[in-house]
Amino acid sequence: MEYLADSHTMKTVDNCSIQEFKIPSVVLMERAALGVSVFLKGLITREKSNKCIKTVCVCGSGNNGADGLAVARQLNENGINVSVVIAGTSEGTEEYRLQKNIVSNLGIECVEYNGNIDFSEYDYIVDAMFGIGLSRNIEGRYAQIAEAVNEAGEKGSVVVAVDIASGINADNGQIMGVAVKADYTVTFGYKKTGIMFYPGATYSGSVEVVNAGFVPENVLHNKVDGFGRTFTYTDDDIDRLVVRTSDSNKGTYGRTLIIAGSKDMGGAAVLSASAAYRSGTGLVKILTHEANKTPLLVRMPECLIATYQDNKPLAAELKKDFAWAKSIAAGPGLSMNEVAAEITRSVIEINDKVRILDADALNIIAAEKIDFRGNAEGNIIVTPHLMEMSRLIGKSVSDIKKNLVQCAKEFAKEHQCICVLKDARTVVTDGTNVYINSTGNDGMSTGGSGDVLTGLTAGFTAMGIDAFEAACLAVYVHGKAGDIAALNRGKAGMTASDIANAVADAIKR
Ligand SMILES: NC(=O)C1=CN([C@@H]2O[C@H](COP(=O)(O)OP(=O)(O)OC[C@H]3O[C@@H](n4cnc5c(N)ncnc54)[C@H](O)[C@@H]3O)[C@@H](O)[C@H]2O)[C@@H](O)CC1
Ligand SMILES: Nc1ncnc2c1ncn2[C@@H]1O[C@H](COP(=O)(O)OP(=O)(O)O)[C@@H](O)[C@H]1O
Ligand SMILES: [K+]
Known part of the structure; x- marks a missing residue:
C-alpha cells in the first residue's frame, strides 16, 4: 500500500513537521x-x-x-x-x-x-x-x-x-x-x-x-x-487475497451469483462469470435469460445456470438463488425491461449479502429513481463508468471527470455504499477512505471490460474479503490483468476475454 496526498493533506504534513515538531x-x-x-x-x-x-x-x-x-x-x-x-x-x-x-x-x-x-x-x-x-x-x-x-x-x-x-x-x-x-x-x-x-x-x-x-x-x-485515508496498491497487496489451504473444498471459497445477460446480451454473463471463477471463488451460478442457457453451458461447463423467462413471475426463483449465494452481482447485459427492473429491485431489497450493482442495474436505478442503501451486513458496491454516474447523479461527464474523488465520495456517503467510479484511473471509496488505481491501460477501453471487473469483485467478496478491500483489490487485479493481456496480445488486439483469462496470472503467487 502506498499513501497518496492531496495539496491540503500535504500542506498539513508540512505544517505539522515545521510548527509542531x-x-x-x-x-x-x-x-x-x-x-x-x-x-x-x-x-x-x-x-x-x-x-x-x-x-x-x-x-x-x-x-x-x-x-x-x-x-x-x-x-x-x-x-x-x-x-x-x-x-x-x-x-x-x-x-x-x-x-x-x-x-x-x-x-x-x-x-x-x-x-x-x-x-x-x-x-x-x-x-x-x-x-x-x-x-x-x-x-x-x-x-x-x-x-x-x-x-x-x-x-x-x-x-x-x-x-x-x-x-x-x-x-x-x-x-x-x-x-x-x-x-x-x-x-x-x-x-x-x-x-x-x-x-x-x-x-x-x-x-x-x-x-x-x-x-x-x-x-x-x-x-x-x-x-493515510487516500492510497493506492502495489503488487505486494496481492497478498491480501485469500490464502488457499490444502484441506479445503469448493465450499471454502464462497458461492457467487451473477445475474447477467438478457436475450441479446448473453456474452456479458460469460465475461463476468469467467472472471468470478478466475478470482478463485468456489462456485459460480449465472442467473440469465433462458435463451442463453445452452450457449452458456457449452461455453462455460463449470458454471451452474438458473434461468428466467419473460412475463413469468420471478420471486420464488430469485429467493432460492439469493439464499444460495454469499455475494450477488447484478447488471451486466441485463437490458432495461420490466424483468430486469424487478430483478434490480429484488437485489436491492436483500439486506444481508454483499451486492454488486453494475451497468443496466445502475441504469434502471437512475431511470426509475430507485433509492438504495448498503449496510454493515449487506454492503452494496456500485461500479458505474462516467456515463452511468452521470445518469445516476445528473451531472455532466466532464464535471464528474474533473472531480472523480469528490463525486464518488458524495455518492458513497449518500447511499452508504462503496462506489467504484471507473475511468482510466478508477477511484474506489466508502465515503471516507479513497483508493486510486494505477494499473490498467487503454487496451481495456474495449466492450466487456467492465463485466470482467464485476465478476472479479463478486468473486472476491464471496470469498469473504471485506467489501471495500475486495473492491480495491478487484480494481487493482483487473488493471493488472489488462496489463498482462496487453503484453501478450497488444493493446489494440486484446479483448475482454483476454483480460478475464489473464486474471489467473495477475493473482498468481
Ligand atoms: N518547507 C516547506 O514548506 C516545504 C515546501 N516544499 C516545496 O514548497 C512547495 C509549495 O510551496 P508554496 O506553498 O510556496 O507554493 P508554490 O511554490 O507551489 O507556489 C505558490 C506561489 O505562487 C503563487 N501562485 C499560485 N498560482 C499562481 C499562478 N497561477 N500564477 C502566478 N502565481 C501563482 C502563489 O501566490 C504563491 O506565491 C512544494 O510544492 C514543495 O516544492 C518542499 O521544499 C518541502 C518543504
Ligand atoms: N484507458 C484505460 N486505462 C485503464 N483502464 C481502463 C481504460 N479504459 C477502460 N479501462 C477500464 O476498463 C473497464 C471498462 O468498463 P466499462 O466502461 O463498464 O466497460 P463495458 O461496459 O464495456 O463492460 C473499467 O474498469 C475501466 O477502468
Ligand atoms: K514544479
Missing part, C-alpha cells in the same frame, strides 16, 4: 532539493556521461522556486554547469529570498526571464515554477515559460519537475491553463493525487518519491486529519 522549513527543503539533485546527477551520469552538459533551474517565487534554487546550488557544488532562470515576479517567500541570496553569493548565473531564452540549449531543465501552491490558472509570462520549456522538451531537453509539473492541479490532475510536460517528476513525501489522475499522470512522466524528512507516518496518522 519544530523541524525548520529549510531543513525539509534541503532534504527535498537533495532528492532532486541526487536524482538528476544519477540521470546525467547514466545518460550523458561523455558530454559537457548544461542544466537550468526555472524558479517561481514560492517555496517550489526556493527548492529549485537549492537544487541549483547542489548541482553547482557537484561541478555541474547550472544556471537559474527567474520566472517569478514577486519578492517571494522567506525561503525563496534566503535561497536566492545564497545562489547570488556563490556567483551562480541567475537571469530574469525576458522572453528570449532558448531552453533547448540546455540538456536538463529543472521545473520549479509551481508546486502544490498553484492556486489559479497559469497566464502571461509563466504560461510563456511553460510553453518555451515544452518546446525545448520536444527538441530533446530532459525536463525534471520538482514536486509536481508546474500547471498541474495537485488534487485532480487537471491542467490549470497550461502545464509543463515533464519527463520525470521528483515528488516529496507522498505522491500527489494530481500525479495519479490524467492528464497529470502523462505530464508527470516517470515519478520518483523521495523522503524530505517530514515527521514519520505513525505520528502523521495521529496528528494530520485524513492522513
Whole structure:
C-alpha cells in the first residue's frame, strides 16, 4: 500500500513537521532539493556521461522556486554547469529570498526571464515554477515559460519537475491553463493525487518519491486529519487475497451469483462469470435469460445456470438463488425491461449479502429513481463508468471527470455504499477512505471490460474479503490483468476475454 496526498493533506504534513515538531522549513527543503539533485546527477551520469552538459533551474517565487534554487546550488557544488532562470515576479517567500541570496553569493548565473531564452540549449531543465501552491490558472509570462520549456522538451531537453509539473492541479490532475510536460517528476513525501489522475499522470512522466524528512507516518496518522485515508496498491497487496489451504473444498471459497445477460446480451454473463471463477471463488451460478442457457453451458461447463423467462413471475426463483449465494452481482447485459427492473429491485431489497450493482442495474436505478442503501451486513458496491454516474447523479461527464474523488465520495456517503467510479484511473471509496488505481491501460477501453471487473469483485467478496478491500483489490487485479493481456496480445488486439483469462496470472503467487 502506498499513501497518496492531496495539496491540503500535504500542506498539513508540512505544517505539522515545521510548527509542531519544530523541524525548520529549510531543513525539509534541503532534504527535498537533495532528492532532486541526487536524482538528476544519477540521470546525467547514466545518460550523458561523455558530454559537457548544461542544466537550468526555472524558479517561481514560492517555496517550489526556493527548492529549485537549492537544487541549483547542489548541482553547482557537484561541478555541474547550472544556471537559474527567474520566472517569478514577486519578492517571494522567506525561503525563496534566503535561497536566492545564497545562489547570488556563490556567483551562480541567475537571469530574469525576458522572453528570449532558448531552453533547448540546455540538456536538463529543472521545473520549479509551481508546486502544490498553484492556486489559479497559469497566464502571461509563466504560461510563456511553460510553453518555451515544452518546446525545448520536444527538441530533446530532459525536463525534471520538482514536486509536481508546474500547471498541474495537485488534487485532480487537471491542467490549470497550461502545464509543463515533464519527463520525470521528483515528488516529496507522498505522491500527489494530481500525479495519479490524467492528464497529470502523462505530464508527470516517470515519478520518483523521495523522503524530505517530514515527521514519520505513525505520528502523521495521529496528528494530520485524513492522513493515510487516500492510497493506492502495489503488487505486494496481492497478498491480501485469500490464502488457499490444502484441506479445503469448493465450499471454502464462497458461492457467487451473477445475474447477467438478457436475450441479446448473453456474452456479458460469460465475461463476468469467467472472471468470478478466475478470482478463485468456489462456485459460480449465472442467473440469465433462458435463451442463453445452452450457449452458456457449452461455453462455460463449470458454471451452474438458473434461468428466467419473460412475463413469468420471478420471486420464488430469485429467493432460492439469493439464499444460495454469499455475494450477488447484478447488471451486466441485463437490458432495461420490466424483468430486469424487478430483478434490480429484488437485489436491492436483500439486506444481508454483499451486492454488486453494475451497468443496466445502475441504469434502471437512475431511470426509475430507485433509492438504495448498503449496510454493515449487506454492503452494496456500485461500479458505474462516467456515463452511468452521470445518469445516476445528473451531472455532466466532464464535471464528474474533473472531480472523480469528490463525486464518488458524495455518492458513497449518500447511499452508504462503496462506489467504484471507473475511468482510466478508477477511484474506489466508502465515503471516507479513497483508493486510486494505477494499473490498467487503454487496451481495456474495449466492450466487456467492465463485466470482467464485476465478476472479479463478486468473486472476491464471496470469498469473504471485506467489501471495500475486495473492491480495491478487484480494481487493482483487473488493471493488472489488462496489463498482462496487453503484453501478450497488444493493446489494440486484446479483448475482454483476454483480460478475464489473464486474471489467473495477475493473482498468481
Ligand atoms: N518547507 C516547506 O514548506 C516545504 C515546501 N516544499 C516545496 O514548497 C512547495 C509549495 O510551496 P508554496 O506553498 O510556496 O507554493 P508554490 O511554490 O507551489 O507556489 C505558490 C506561489 O505562487 C503563487 N501562485 C499560485 N498560482 C499562481 C499562478 N497561477 N500564477 C502566478 N502565481 C501563482 C502563489 O501566490 C504563491 O506565491 C512544494 O510544492 C514543495 O516544492 C518542499 O521544499 C518541502 C518543504
Ligand atoms: N484507458 C484505460 N486505462 C485503464 N483502464 C481502463 C481504460 N479504459 C477502460 N479501462 C477500464 O476498463 C473497464 C471498462 O468498463 P466499462 O466502461 O463498464 O466497460 P463495458 O461496459 O464495456 O463492460 C473499467 O474498469 C475501466 O477502468
Ligand atoms: K514544479
